[in-house]
Amino acid sequence: MCLGVPGKIVETYQAGGLKMGKVDFGGVVRETCLEYVPQAEVGDYVLIHVGFAISLVSEEEAQATLEILREIMRLEEELGPEPDTR
Amino acid sequence: MKHVTEYRDADLVHVVLDGIRQTVTKPWVLMEICGGQTHAIVRHGIDQLLPTEIELVHGPGCPVCVTPLELIDKSLAIASCTEVIFTSYGDMLRVPGSGCDLFSVRASGGDVRVVYSPLDAVKIAQHNPDREVVFFAIGFETTAPPNAMSVVQAQSMGLKNYSILVSHVRVPPAMHVILGSPHNRVQGFLAAGHVCAVMGYWEYPPIAEKYGVPIVVTGFEPLDIVQGILQATRQLEEGRCEAENAYPRVVTFEGNRPAQKLIERVFEPCDRKWRGIGTIPDSGWRLRQEFAEFDAELRFDVEAIQPDESPLCIAGQILQGLKKPHDCSAFGVKCTPENPLGATMVSSEGACAAYYRYGRHVAGQKKEE
Numbered sequence: 001m002c003l004g005v006p007g008k009i010v011e012t013y014q015a016g017g018l019k020m021g022k023v024d025f026g027g028v029v030r031e032t033c034l035e036y037v038p039q040a041e042v043g044d045y046v047l048i049h050v051g052f053a054i055s056l057v058s059e060e061e062a063q064a065t066l067e068i069l070r071e072i073m074r075l076e077e078e079l080g081p082e083p084d085t086r
Numbered sequence: 087m088k089h090v091t092e093y094r095d096a097d098l099v100h101v102v103l104d105g106i107r108q109t110v111t112k113p114w115v116l117m118e119i120c121g122g123q124t125h126a127i128v129r130h131g132i133d134q135l136l137p138t139e140i141e142l143v144h145g146p147g148c149p150v151c152v153t154p155l156e157l158i159d160k161s162l163a164i165a166s167c168t169e170v171i172f173t174s175y176g177d178m179l180r181v182p183g184s185g186c187d188l189f190s191v192r193a194s195g196g197d198v199r200v201v202y203s204p205l206d207a208v209k210i211a212q213h214n215p216d217r218e219v220v221f222f223a224i225g226f227e228t229t230a231p232p233n234a235m236s237v238v239q240a241q242s243m244g245l246k247n248y249s250i251l252v253s254h255v256r257v258p259p260a261m262h263v264i265l266g267s268p269h270n271r272v273q274g275f276l277a278a279g280h281v282c283a284v285m286g287y288w289e290y291p292p293i294a295e296k297y298g299v300p301i302v303v304t305g306f307e308p309l310d311i312v313q314g315i316l317q318a319t320r321q322l323e324e325g326r327c328e329a330e331n332a333y334p335r336v337v338t339f340e341g342n343r344p345a346q347k348l349i350e351r352v353f354e355p356c357d358r359k360w361r362g363i364g365t366i367p368d369s370g371w372r373l374r375q376e377f378a379e380f381d382a383e384l385r386f387d388v389e390a391i392q393p394d395e396s397p398l399c400i401a402g403q404i405l406q407g408l409k410k411p412h413d414c415s416a417f418g419v420k421c422t423p424e425n426p427l428g429a430t431m432v433s434s435e436g437a438c439a440a441y442y443r444y445g446r447h448v449a450g451q452k453k454e455e
Contacts, residue, residue, distance in 0.1 A: 003122045003306065004228070004280045004336075006089035017242060018235075026087035033205060036231055036345045045089055047283060047336050050175065051203025052232040054345060055283040055336045057089055062335040065313070069098045076101065 004049040006057050009034070009042050023048060089335070093307030102312040103135055106319055113139045114322050115271045116315060117264070117407045119257060120278035121148030121435030122306055128440040130308045132315075140319065143271065143407030144440075146260050147278050149225045150177045150433035152360040152405070153253045155393045158183040161222055161251055163388040165191045165198050170386075171214060173207040174222040175229075176200040181432045184393035204236035204250075211240065211248035220382045223250040227281045230254055230371060231345035234352035237373070237380045249382040252372055255358055257281050258289045259369035264406050265297040272407050274318040276304040276311070279333040284349075286341025290329035298327045305333040352377055362401035362429035396421075399428030404437050410449070411441040418447050 007023035012034060014020065019034040023046065030051070034040055037053045046053035092098075118124055124144045127133055133142050146152055162183045165172035172188070179188040179200065192198040197217075201207050204221050211219035223233040233250060240248040257278060264272055277290060282303045290301045300321035304314025314332040321328060331337055349371070358370025373381045398416040403409040411417050411430065421427040423439050430436035434443065441447070 004283070006087070006336075008088070016239065018239070026090075033203070033232070033235065035235065036342055036348075038344060047280070049228055049280060050232045051205060052235070054228065054231065054280065054342055058335045062089060062092075065335065066092055066098070069101050069309075072105075073097060073101050076104075 004047040004054065006045050006047050007032075009040055009044050009046060012040075012042060021053075023053070090307065093305070093309040095309065099308050099312055102309065102316050106140065106312065106316050107137050109316065109319050109323055110137050110139045111323060113141070114273050114319060115141045115143055115407070116274045116276060116318055117143045117145045117272040118276040118304070118311070118314075119145035119147040119261070120281070120306075121145075121151065121433065121437075122280075123276060123278065123304065123311060124148075124437050125435050125440045126306055126308065127311060128444045128446060130311075131444075132308060132311055136315065140315065142315075143410070144404065144437035145264070145275075145407060146360065146363065146405040147226065147257065147281075148430075148433050148435040149229070149253075149255060150181060151401070151429040151436040152255060152362065153178070153181070153224050154359040154361045155183060155395065156359070157251070157253050158187075159185075159393060160383065160388045161188065162186060162191055164220055164251065164382060164386045165196045167218070167386065169218050171197045171199060171210055171217050171219045172222070173199050173201045173210060173219060175224070177433055177435075178222055178224060182426065204232050205239065208236050208239050208243070208245070208248060211245050212243065215247060217247060218385075219248050220386075221248070221250045222253075224253045226255055226257060226278070227285045227349075228278075228283070230349045230353065231284060231342070234348045237352050237377055238348065240380060241377070246379075249380050249385045250373070251382040252353075253358075254353065254371035255360065256355075256369055256371065258293060259366050260360070260363075261293055263363065263366055265293070265299065267406060269408055270406075272299065274300040274322055275302070276314040276318060277301050277329075279303055279305040279310070279337060282331075282333070282337045282341065284342050284345050286339050286346075287329050287331060287337065288339055288341070294327045294329050300327050301329045303329075303331045303333050303337050305336065360405075362395075362399070362405050364402075396427040401428035401430040401436075401438070404430050411438040412447060412449055414438070418442055
């Protein structure tokens with residue numbers, strides 16, 4: 001029920017007094033209400049739940065999390081995994 | 087898909103699983119609150135990949151599951167009225183009330199329509215001025231902003247034929263019930279990421295402090311879930327109990343302020359009955375007095391029915407993390423997704439339905455690495 005899907009805003013416009021937009025989910029484009037992410041612009045990724053963007057996805061935070069893990073993975077490849085000494 | 091595919095990378099998931107193995111020294115019980123996370127955990131077998139010390143129990147965060155039977159019966163009564171177009175998220179259609187479900191109301195001539203968004207229901211009301219359009223507004227904090235917006239939109243369009251049947255529930259009061267129970271087993275929470283996308287997690291530090299449990303805001307992809315488990319485990323091992331965010335690309339501490347403002351404008355807190363658990367004080371939202379004309383319960387005179395739940399069903403204990411689905415004698419025998427006896431089997435996100443679907447019919451063995 002509370003699942004959300006991240007998609008990329010490809011168009012924004014006003015309709016019925018609401019900020020609306022077209023959002024691309026890997027090729028499928030759906031109309032979305034952008035009223036709750038007033039700062040969102042074309043090109044931004046937003047998290048969509050039942051036809052509403054409820055959050056602007058932070059590119060910086062996404063990259064930071066992944067970078068740390070990729071760094072650990074690179075280190076493990078170079079050094080071998082830490083021995084389980086329990 | 088960007089922001090999805092990266093978080094399903096098996097190599098990265100194993101990096102975090104290694105981190106959990108290196109961190110854990112004692113047994114810990116963690117609860118994921120959201121049914122979507124339960125489904126993802128069982129689907130990807132994450133519970134089976136964890137070290138034996140970590141036990142995951144499944145929380146009450148499935149709104150379809152916890153919607154009380156009385157309200158489903160009301161929805162069936164309203165949907166059966168000839169002047170009504172009854173609209174709902176698809177998940178609710180096959181949830182049985184005391185007698186039948188919304189699918190059977192449709193089969194016997196009722197105008198029941200699945201909508202993707204509550205704004206679609208408003209459009210239907212606009213295009214059918216001679217019909218009453220009712221939207222079944224269920225859900226947690228995630229769904230409240232869209233449902234609230236539909237009411238405000240209907241009001242600004244001057245629609246007199248739109249109303250919502252409200253069954254909103256909130257997560258933090260349920261956490262209090264679980265942690266306050268003398269039988270509680272939960273030592274740490276994975277908080278529901280999308281609820282927090284809307285509400286932020288400023289409500290959680292006092293809960294973490296009061297009960298001495300870490301609460302980690304967690305996303306829905308496999309990598310998000312193991313990251314949440316790692317952060318909760320690390321806190322437990324270090325003796326910390328803080329509200330942390332393991333889903334920062336989507337969630338901020340404050341949450342979505344415009345959405346919170348609209349919720350506040352349209353809804354007010356109320357006591358709410360949770361199927362399988364009972365009434366939890368201040369755990370729901372109802373329409374404020376100014377929006378009473380959009381309240382389907384006031385618009386349609388449907389009598390309160392007091393239905394009986396199956397005495398075999400242990401959904402209440404499962405929803406509070408006290409039992410697992412395969413602890414129930416009816417699970418998979420008398421109780422199946424086709425013939426559910428209680429809350430946790432009625433929706434695909436319920437713990438019992440997830441266990442049934444992914445073949446967890448007996449107490450699980452951890453997979454050997």
